[in-house]
Amino acid sequence: MAQKEIQIKEVLSDEIVKKVKFKVKKFDPEKDDKPYYAEYDVPVWRGMTVLDGLLYVKEDLDGTVNFRYSCRMGICGSCGMFINGKPRMACMTQILELGTDVIEIAPLPNLDNIRDLVPDSTPFFEKHRKVKPYLIRQDVKEQENPIGEYYQTPEEHEYYSQFSFCIKCSLCYAACPTAASDPEYLGPQALAQAYRYSVDTRDEGFEERVMVVDDPHGCWRCHYAGACSEVCPKGVDPAKAIQLLKGLILKYRLGLKKKRKGAGVIPAHPRPGVKKAPKRTVVQED
């Protein structure tokens, strides 16, 4: 028991165990013609992330350092940066795990650099939007005025659940060598999402999505460099999704893909053995 307490104390201690040098790539479009590296000495305690280090720099050393972050825990996907030669999430990267005395931080490549470490994610989000990342139903009237949920078994959920963990952090896009040389390429994130919605049993929009994805700048541009899967912080494995998407499209083009109707609606009431829910008290106004 006593030993356990000591261990917890050690883990939580804010004792400074190391000093590292942060080399931060800075660029202010209003002042600078070229980006340059600024250096900061950062004391490190156990459990300190690169984002913690940047916050230390901003609070105590240089208030002009710009970076984007929000949740601090790998959910929002805002703090993607090029850290020590790889795109990583600043909040999910432990300084001590990197194991270097100098930490080089640059903005994510393949996206325009607005300032310091902030990339312009607009084209990335536009590509995501292009692949129609939502459930498409033929019966739009029913979809707009739902009376119940759609049927889906846990097995059917597994067809796509891995790819639904995507947080749109654009690390895969920054790592992709094809995206580096082809600005129109949809990128690993968008293509993985195209697959995620295409195999969802509730979706009926595969044909619509094929029109976007089956394109010289779509999934066939991918040549399996695997960099996207290596950097994904959420285990989405975009490379897997893209190859499965290619297989699916080939099957469709050869006429071997079975046509299926989207999952049916679970009738809200009456359901055997289930009591009826009370009436809504808040009414949504149109």
Add this chain to the structure above:
Amino acid sequence: MAKKARPNRIGVKGWWTGGKYGVEKKAYFLHRLTGLIIVFYLIAHIIHQGPWIAWWELIVVLAFIYHAMNGIRLIITELGFGVGRPTLPSFPYVPESLVKTRPLFWILMAFSAIYIVLAIVGFAKGG
């Protein structure tokens, strides 16, 4: 009014730079490079017919061997075979699509090494 953002796309250089990645990224770069060598040779061969510098032909043969062998891997994996089914990731996550296809890559690389040795031996003998 803020000035425009700085373009930060790596460009063609991103095929071989842009981060430390696994063997697939290197294979990707070599595949593109050997593809370009083969296309360049084809065009040059059409324009200029006649005796060629011999070592150029050896380079083309080596490029062809690698391109063909890696191409077999790409045809198989890019149609979704052997990359695994969607699973729930457990962390630290090792990309299943890469781990599962790596043996195939090394087997084909072993074959291409054999062919390359045969080609070089044949070339040295003046074949």
